[in-house]
Amino acid sequence: MAETVVAKSSGAGPAWARRYPPLCTLGVAILIALLVLPSSLNLQQPNPSQTLELAPVPPEDDDVPPPADGNLASLGLGVSSGPEGAGGLGGEGDGGIGGDVRVPPPAEVAFEGKSPSTKNCIGNPPRQTEDPLSPPCQAHFDGDNFGETYQGVDGETVHILFYLEGNFVYLTRSQGNETTPDQEYFDLGAEPESDEHVMVRVLRVWQRYFNTRYQTYGRFVRFHVYFSSSDDSPEARRADAIDNIAKVNPFAVISRGQSNNDAYLQVMAERGVLNFGSFLGRPASFFQEFPRMIWGYLPSLEVQARQYATYVCTKIVEPGTATFAGGDLQGRERKLGLVYTSDPSQPQLRGLKDEVLLQLRELCGVQIPSSNQTQFPRSGYVQDNSTAPDYALQGMAAFQESGVTTILWPAGLETNYSKAAAQLGYQPEWVLLGDGQSESQGVNQYQDQRTWDGRVWVMTNRIKTLPIEESLCFQAYREADPEASRIDAGDACSFYDDIRQLFTGIQVAGPRLGPTSVDVGFHAIPAVPSTDPQVPACFYEPDDYTCIKDAAVWWWDGTARGGASNQPGCYRLAQDGLRYVAGQWPEGDALNIKDADVDVCSAYTGNAFIDPNPPDPT
Numbered sequence: 001m002a003e004t005v006v007a008k009s010s011g012a013g014p015a016w017a018r019r020y021p022p023l024c025t026l027g028v029a030i031l032i033a034l035l036v037l038p039s040s041l042n043l044q045q046p047n048p049s050q051t052l053e054l055a056p057v058p059p060e061d062d063d064v065p066p067p068a069d070g071n072l073a074s075l076g077l078g079v080s081s082g083p084e085g086a087g088g089l090g091g092e093g094d095g096g097i098g099g100d101v102r103v104p105p106p107a108e109v110a111f112e113g114k115s116p117s118t119k120n121c122i123g124n125p126p127r128q129t130e131d132p133l134s135p136p137c138q139a140h141f142d143g144d145n146f147g148e149t150y151q152g153v154d155g156e157t158v159h160i161l162f163y164l165e166g167n168f169v170y171l172t173r174s175q176g177n178e179t180t181p182d183q184e185y186f187d188l189g190a191e192p193e194s195d196e197h198v199m200v201r202v203l204r205v206w207q208r209y210f211n212t213r214y215q216t217y218g219r220f221v222r223f224h225v226y227f228s229s230s231d232d233s234p235e236a237r238r239a240d241a242i243d244n245i246a247k248v249n250p251f252a253v254i255s256r257g258q259s260n261n262d263a264y265l266q267v268m269a270e271r272g273v274l275n276f277g278s279f280l281g282r283p284a285s286f287f288q289e290f291p292r293m294i295w296g297y298l299p300s301l302e303v304q305a306r307q308y309a310t311y312v313c314t315k316i317v318e319p320g321t322a323t324f325a326g327g328d329l330q331g332r333e334r335k336l337g338l339v340y341t342s343d344p345s346q347p348q349l350r351g352l353k354d355e356v357l358l359q360l361r362e363l364c365g366v367q368i369p370s371s372n373q374t375q376f377p378r379s380g381y382v383q384d385n386s387t388a389p390d391y392a393l394q395g396m397a398a399f400q401e402s403g404v405t406t407i408l409w410p411a412g413l414e415t416n417y418s419k420a421a422a423q424l425g426y427q428p429e430w431v432l433l434g435d436g437q438s439e440s441q442g443v444n445q446y447q448d449q450r451t452w453d454g455r456v457w458v459m460t461n462r463i464k465t466l467p468i469e470e471s472l473c474f475q476a477y478r479e480a481d482p483e484a485s486r487i488d489a490g491d492a493c494s495f496y497d498d499i500r501q502l503f504t505g506i507q508v509a510g511p512r513l514g515p516t517s518v519d520v521g522f523h524a525i526p527a528v529p530s531t532d533p534q535v536p537a538c539f540y541e542p543d544d545y546t547c548i549k550d551a552a553v554w555w556w557d558g559t560a561r562g563g564a565s566n567q568p569g570c571y572r573l574a575q576d577g578l579r580y581v582a583g584q585w586p587e588g589d590a591l592n593i594k595d596a597d598v599d600v601c602s603a604y605t606g607n608a609f610i611d612p613n614p615p616d617p618t
Contacts, residue, residue: 071528071538072127072135072504119215128507129213131472132535133500135507138215143511145217150514151272152251157189158221158506158513161250161273162495163240164199165258166227173198174485181227185247188223200225202477202484202492206499209480214503217511221503224248234263241267251513252276254498262286269293274515276502279546280304280436280461281348281411283355287545292515295505295522296546297497299461303544305355306582307551308410308433311459313364315553316431319589322405324455324555326427329405337372337404337428339395341379341412349379349412349435356410356433372402379412380437382446392416393423400426411435413443418451427455431590434460439554440605441562445569452569453558457590461551464533464577465603468493501547529584533577550579554602555594562601570601577602 121128121137128134147155166182178198186200188207196204207223226248228240237257241264244250252274257264265275269290279286279296281304287294299307322332340353360366374395377387396417399407406429413435421428430452432438439460444452468474468486473493477484484492506513508521522540530537530550537550554571562570574593580586586593 071525072133072508119213128215129476131476131500132532133504133538134214135504138507141215141217141511145219145511145513149512150251152249153219153513156219158216158219159248159250160221160223160502161244161248161253162199162203162223162225163244163253163255163257163264164225164227165232165256167230170198170491172487173491174487183229184227186225188225189220197227198488198491202488203495205477205481205484205492206495209476210499210503212480213476215507216503217513219513221506224250228257232257232259234260237261237264238267240264241271244268245271245273252502254495254502265294266290272515274505274518276498276505278498281352282546283351284544288543291543292519292545294545295501295518297501297548298546299548300544300546301352301355303546303549303582304433304461304551305352305359305410307461308356308459309359309363310582311551311553311580311585312360312408312431313366314585314587315590316406316429317364317366318587321589322429323589323591324457325405325429326455327425329428332403332405334406334429335372335402335404336366336368337374337399337402337407338368339407339409339412339417340373340375341414342375342377343379343412346379346412349410352433353410356408368408372399372404374398374417376412376414376416379414381413382415382443384414384416389416389420392420396420396424396426399428400424404428406431409433409438411438413437415446415448418448422448422450427451430456432456432458434458434462434551436462439571439602441565441570441602442605444556444571445565445567449558449569452556454556456556457553457574458556458571459551459553461536461548462602462604463536463579464552464573466534467603529581530579533573533575533579536579537581550581552577552579553590553593555590555599557596557601560601562603565605571604572596572599573602574599576600 119128119137119139121139122130123137126137126139128137145155152159164180166180166184168180170178170180175198180197180199186196188200188204192200192204203223203225207221211221226240226244229236237260244253245268250273253265253268254276255261255264255268256277268275272293274292275294277296278298279294280298281301282296283301287296287300316334317336320334322329322334324330325332338353338357341349343349357366357368374391376391376395378384392414393416397420408431410433437443439458439462444456447456465471468489471493473496474486474489476496477489477492505518505522508524509517510521522545523542525539527539527541527549528537533552536548538547539549540547541549553574554577555574556569557572558569560570560572561568572594574595576599
């Protein structure tokens with residue numbers, strides 16, 4: 001058994017959602033061009049009243065081809081010919097699905113014309129779209145949808161609000177450089193204006209696509225967009241929420257607030273508005289505070305920590321011997337160290353670290369003494385000029401002196417540790433927990449390759465990604481608008497997972513739409529493991545409101561070239577990105593699922609920042 005080395009859990013909950021903002025102080029950072037798509041690049045403008053937009057992290061699930069069925073394929077939807085039939089409960093009452101909802105055989109639905117009452121389902125058994133995570137086909141609806149079943153819902157319309165940052169700069173979009181409006185509403189059910197912002201344009205395309213392909217029971221799901229002011233204080237967020245409810249009265253909101261977003265979401269949830277979003281790393285309590293009201297596509301903190309802890313226990317601790325270290329550490333009994341961040345602006349990362357340590361202790365008795373832990377002051381940068389790198393040299397020297405063979409790194413980004421280890425000739429194993437940055441190709445090319453090459457594994461919720469033209473997201477985008485710009489595809493696909501989860505909730509809820517019927521529908525999804533690297537396992541456990549329940553592991557090859565990068569270094573997908581639910585990792589050492597001749601490079605890339613004008617460390 002390896003010598004294991006765990007701090008008590010603080011119970012703090014991370015909140016590194018919203019596609020990993022805030023990663024730095026907006027307005028003092030510039031984005032390094034790491035993303036493949038030009039549409040993902042955002043640079044700071046000289047106008048001090050404008051705020052830099054963080055480029056969207058490419059979504060995990062955009063790149064899903066249409067092969068294997070996802071979890072929703074076996075979801076049993078209610079079939080009824082009257083209001084007493086079986087079905088999900090609505091927002092206000094206990095009635096069942098009304099009207100006639102039937103799932104026709106494949107031959108009946110194959111490529112029928114698209115209309116509000118006939119959907120173009122696909123597959124056998126048929127599902128709503130080419131996406132394996134779309135629900136089973138409901139091609140026809142004839143009957144009563146019960147009219148006004150909940151706020152923001154009537155017999156003809158479901159109102160959805162997108163809450164986006166105002167006064168943000170977007171560069172190199174299809175219409176050039178674009179800045180979001182400030183405190184302005186857009187009704188996407190109305191005729192488009194000639195000079196609409198890229199976010200409004202791509203959401204119009206998604207409004208058309210999802211209304212055409214998903215079953216909405218005679219209602220049109222109408223999108224509204226509100227761009228906030230530059231004031232992102234909690235008070236301003238709460239005021240926005242109250243004004244949004246008064247002006248739009250939405251059934252649900254998808255929010256992309258960068259800072260103090262929780263203040264906005266809380267007001268919305270308290271007033272009965274459902275929330276959908278990629279809330280990566282939030283604790284279960286975040287969702288349970290308002291049961292049935294807040295739904296996340298990405299896993300909760302506890303799920304993510306459980307995935308990582310079970311991987312470490314199974315593939316690192318149990319085998320016991322260091323197999324991918326270098327120098328005299330190779331072949332030693334594993335001794336664990338821990339790297340984490342003390343960044344005061346990101347307490348969520350410390351909360352994740354605490355939860356990981358708690359679960360390691362409970363699952364396999366791992367305890368890491370404070371002497372074998374080291375922390376870095378700021379997270380989210382490939383180069384941080386605000387602090388001297390002495391902390392990294394001291395931390396790596398202490399680990400080397402203590403004989404640490406294997407370093408656990410539960411999320412957070414910096415690059416000084418790899419440089420310090422190389423300077424010392426220290427070659428330990430590194431086991432990372434992916435956070436949207438630490439598994440990206442571009443970020444890891446900034447690590448010291450003498451340290452990184454062949455000695456780093458990352459556990460990630462990201463799926464196996466494909467070139468954008470081959471991705472299911474882009475194909476759906478082009479289906480709705482054949483003239484849609486590829487340049488804007490990065491912005492469009494950043495919304496895809498959240499909108500799909502929203503429309504899935506509407507469909508599985510049945511005609512009597514409300515938070516109760518959405519909750520019943522989501523929790524009817526069976527817990528089926530994924531068999532496809534491009535399709536995550538998506539289901540909802542009791543008292544759980546997040547979708548993804550599995551992960552994959554990748555290893556760093558410092559010499560390979562992947563994707564469109566002209567720099568060496570990429571993460572290779574072990575077992576082609578095969579995914580595992582927590583606790584189901586195969587037995588044996590990490591290396592027994594590595595095959596350099598088979599494992600392809602990941603095409604995933606994320607955000608990273610250089611701070612050219614750091615704050616005064618004093």
